[in-house]
Amino acid sequence: QAGLTQPPSLSKDLRQTATITCTGTTYNVGNQGAAWLQHHQGHPPKLLSYRNGNRPSGISERFSASRSGNTASLTITGLQPEDEADYYCSAWDSSLSAPVFGGGTKLSVL
Amino acid sequence: EVQLVESGGGLVQPGGSLRLSCAVSGFTFNNFAMDWVRQAPGKGLEWVSLISGSGDSTYYEDSVKGRFTISRDNSKNTVYLQMNSLRAEDTAIYYCAKDMGRLRGSGTYDYWGQGTLVAVSS
Secondary structure, three states: OOOEEOOOEEEEOOOOOEEEEEEOOOOOHHHHOOEEEEEOOOOOOEEEEEOOOEOOOOOOOOEEEEEEOOEEEEEEOOOOHHHOEEEEEEEEEOOOOEEEEEOOEEEEEO | OOEEEEEOOEEEOOOOOEEEEEEEEOOOHHHOOEEEEEEOOOOOEEEEEEEOOOOOOEEEOHHHOOOEEEEEEOOOOEEEEEEOOOOHHHOEEEEEEEEOOOOOOOOOEEEEOOOEEEEEOO
């Protein structure tokens, strides 16, 4: 199944702002939006945002998500060392009747 | 508190079989779809399979169709993944994940298990 497109890596300085993009099609991101996951190796993934901006309880306001057309974005403000992780987007694809994931973006906080 | 606990992983030879289990607590199990998602060494997350809350509908990633079977026992709050004809490329950490979709999948997962390692090697 075709996946969503994310940049493989991103490096930003401490306390700066990082924006990660996720590009799909009208059948997935453009249809129902995307969810965002944070994944530290050795731990299970954590849901950061869903349906274009809703944050689960306990997720910092430093994490915000949006969508424009077929592209979803995750913005992290005031970067902290603990934000260094892999970030994934996911969405339901109505043409595949299956979920699709992005390839992941490795965020480095310098 | 929501908990998902996987078990059943291990080392298996190519062509062999394993059955993964995921015991769940903390939410009304039969109200939600459940998924298996894997991460191969050095790779990203990859969706594997999904089962609806009632268990009536199942979906599979193309490379596992005909080899893997997902099922659930709503009386035991447990979801399973039977994996047959295992290949080296199935080597991965397998996570079970609670889908936010009720009748069917949503592509959004709000709770995850710790994962269980499946290694396929001779």
